[in-house]
Amino acid sequence: MLDHCSIVHKGGIVLWSRSFTPEASQLASSSASPVNGLIRDTLIEGRTAEQKYEKDGYAVKWTFVNDLELIFVVAYQRILQLTYVDDLLGALKTVFVKLFQPFIAAFVASLHAVNNTAVALSNSASEPTRWNFVKALEGWDVTFDKLLKGLENKAAEDRKYRLRPTARLPPTTPSPGSSDIDTPLAESHPGTVDEQQIARNVQALKNRLRGRGGTRAVGRGRARGDPGSGRDSHPNSDSDVAVKRKQKGKVLRKWGDAPPSESEMASLDFSYEKLSDLDARPASNDLQGLVDEASLGIRNKDGLYEVRDLEFANAETADDAIARALSASPDKEDKPAQGSLGALGSLFARFTGSKVLSEDDLNPVLEGMKQHLMKKNVAKEIAEKVCEGVGKSLVGKKVGGFQTTNAAVRQALSNSITHILTPKSSTDMLLSIREKLSSPLTSTQQRMPYSITFVGVNGVGKSTNLSKVCFWLIQNGFRVLIAACDTFRSGAVEQLRVHVRNLGMLGVNGAGDSKGRVELYERGYGKDAAGIAKEAITYARDNDFDIVLIDTAGRMQDNEPLMRALAKLVSVNNPDKILFVGEALVGNEAVDQLSKFDRALRDFSGAGGVSKGRGIDGMLVTKWDTVDDKVGAALSMTYVTGQPIVFVGTGQTYTDLKQLRVANVVQAILSD
Structure with missing residues (x-):
């Protein structure tokens, strides 16, 4: 009921x-x-x-x-x-x-x-x-x-x-001339088969299989020229093949007559550089490759370092794009439109006089809108849902001329995408960090650091963009501890060690040394990631670090054991933020990755009723500089979880971190 x-x-x-x-x-x-x-x-x-x-x-x-x-x-x-x-x-x-x-x-x-x-x-x-x-x-x-x-x-x-039972068929008796072998099992109704009939059917099936096996064995023996039915007498029997396979083994390759000496091994070791060489190198040469002055952030009136807003070059505003699409000239109205928004505008231009929009009127327009969104790299499923939502908001609307239709379409398009992209929670991470670090404590409490966990699939750039976030935090005066919890991928710890070394060379506000502001916590490979993260948070608490950035191993969203291990890290350490790192290049795959990560974390991190399941708190989208204005991944990812995109990565230096503004994304999606 x-x-x-x-x-x-x-x-x-x-x-x-x-x-x-x-x-x-x-x-x-x-x-x-x-x-x-x-x-x-x-x-x-x-x-x-x-x-x-x-x-x-x-x-x-x-x-x-x-x-x-x-x-x-x-x-x-x-x-x-x-x-x-x-x-x-x-x-x-x-x-x-x-x-x-x-x-x-x-x-x-x-x-x-x-x-x-x-x-x-x-x-x-x-x-x-x-x-x-x-x-x-x-x-x-x-x-x-x-x-x-x-x-x-x-x-x-x-x-x-x-639920009404079906009437049973009357029992059928086999004809006197029929044999058990010729009677197929499927012809007898399940309700009419008695025990004798079942026994006859089983015996018939055994006879069939026995006849096939004997024929196949004899035929194989004759084909090989063997007068007997046995297989052991043949020279190419299975036992001989097994012996040959056992004898055929992998031979070790010899690189030299003598093992390499310590000096030769040292000359081939490029995993780290000596501190004397690092100190002797001029810092200015390294800074040129680590920082891009053009993408460097700005200081606000409070002295806080803010990353720049992402802007699209030569992009018209959303209102201009829609107005241009809707204001198709009458002489070009009957010609096929070059773009989907052009088709949308030409169709609505035909609506004159007082009219109530119906589904038949809107279907061609919505189809063109869907194709346009998919060209902008919006996932197909999300594009269909967005267009369906726009259609529902327009069906039954009364229009009284071209201008009224223009306004209705403009409002429906921009409102729908803007509402989806507008975050329902604050994206000001600096504010939440400062609130936690400044909250009052009792005399027996110790201040816990602010922790951020980075999750995602393999190869999307979690470690690189974690380092960009670390640079942003260092510039705002925080002490940061990076926890190397990727204990599976070879070179993951060494990669973070190089980033910590580079970040230590960059001072706050471009001057001075920041070695004391960033440190790496690692315990090698093959260890429990949840335990390392817990130890890192405890170490940060005892050594007055403000923030802990937890790097995790990449994993596919369908690998349940690895997702359970990630959920264990979340449930054990309860980080303040869980950021999903995804690529801007993917369309439908972004929806699948993000939805399964979010669902797995919610299901597995709350297992056993110990705590409520945690999901994704925000997204960091990498490789944004490769998609131009095809920014549909932002719409797809936000639609799936309702969580905001906190940052986007746009390059290879530590300053290549940007913020997204909803108006800029809307203008990029709606532009031709």
């Missing part, structure tokens, strides 16, 4: 609601309501194309009436398989609009009038009292009960019909 049903205006006003259980009634009035979660996590973020929303054991489905700005919502226990929910939503929408359209239309018009007048805004709190929904919607409860009862009875009848 249902738990909750409501009819809500898009502005947040509940016109009518019904709870069917006391638990649902209490939950509906709280902030943890599934309906509130639907509005907060799905509708506000532009995920209107989702088929179902799940929260705290509840499943929520919904539908829109765009011209009246209504949302019909139904919530029920997720474990229940209610087949009539979609039919109920469709019936509710049709009947409610038919009965109360004049009243709802007047109510919506009054809301728009209130919002357009500054004087009425101060009195908006008393505005809903003029509209008595209980009196206006009188009789709707009876209508709703009839609809619900009818659909429940129909679903019960369908369920009884599906």
Whole structure:
């Protein structure tokens, strides 16, 4: 049965609601309501194309009436398989609009009038009292009960019909002339086979297999010229082959008559450089290769070092791109458009006069929009959902000429992508770090460092971009400890050692030495990564380090044992941030990687009920400089988890770290 049903205006006003259980009634009035979660996590973020929303054991489905700005919502226990929910939503929408359209239309018009007048805004709190929904919607409860009862009875009848046993066929007797071997097993009905028939079928199958085996063995012996049926007498028997394979072994290769001497080994050892050579080298030569002045960050008025915003060269604004696409000239209107947005504009340019947009009108436009998003490297599944959400927001809209259509399309496009990309949590990591480090402690407490864990698949650049983040933190005056928890990949520890050496040469604000501000914590290879991370955090606490950056081994998202090991590191150490490092080059693969990483961490890190599962807190997207304006991976990754992109990597130096602005990404996605 249902738990909750409501009819809500898009502005947040509940016109009518019904709870069917006391638990649902209490939950509906709280902030943890599934309906509130639907509005907060799905509708506000532009995920209107989702088929179902799940929260705290509840499943929520919904539908829109765009011209009246209504949302019909139904919530029920997720474990229940209610087949009539979609039919109920469709019936509710049709009947409610038919009965109360004049009243709802007047109510919506009054809301728009209130919002357009500054004087009425101060009195908006008393505005809903003029509209008595209980009196206006009188009789709707009876209508709703009839609809619900009818659909429940129909679903019960369908369920009884599906569970009704099928009539058995009458038993058939084999003909007198038929033999057991010629009777196929599949011809006898399961309900008519008795024990004797089963025994005959088994014996027939044994006879068939025995006959095939004897024929094959004799034929093989004759083909080899062996008069007997045995195989041991043949010179190429399996035992001879086994002996030959055993004799054929790998011979060790000799590189010289004598083993290499210590001096020869030392000359071939390039894993590290002597400290004397490092100190003798001029620091200016190294700084030129480690820092790019053009991409160096800036100092704000508070003296904090901020990375630069990512900007796209020669890119028009989002409004200009949409306006240009929608303002196709009439003489080119019937010609095939060169770009998908051009096709979108030419199609909407044909809408003149008063018109209510339907699905048939929007389908060609949405198809062109989907193709455009996929060209921008948006994953196909995400592009389809975004376009479906835009379509749902436009169906039923009344347009009164080209300008009105232009505004509707512009608003739908930009709002949908902007809502998806807008982070629902703060991306100011400096603020969260300073808050933790400055929080008051009791006399018996020790200050714990701020910890950040970097996770991702193999080869995306976790260690390199971890070092870029470390440079950013050093420039802001923090002491950073890098924990080498990639104990599997050869050279992972040595790579971090080189980065620590380089970062130690770069002073704060370009002057002085910062060797004391960065240090590497490593315990070699083949050790437990979760234990090393825990030891590193303890070491950082005891030695007054502010931040711990935890480097992890790359792993494929489908490798469950490795994902469990990563979840163990998260559950044991409970880092403050978990950053997923992904590539900007991938499209559909980004969705698969990120969704499986997030789901595996949530499932495995909360196993056993010890703690609540942790998921991805943000993304760091690498190799951004290779995609030009094809930045659809940002939209795909944000859509999957709802978490923000904190940084993007754009080059090979420590200063090649940028921040994304939503407006810049929207302009890049919508530009031709």
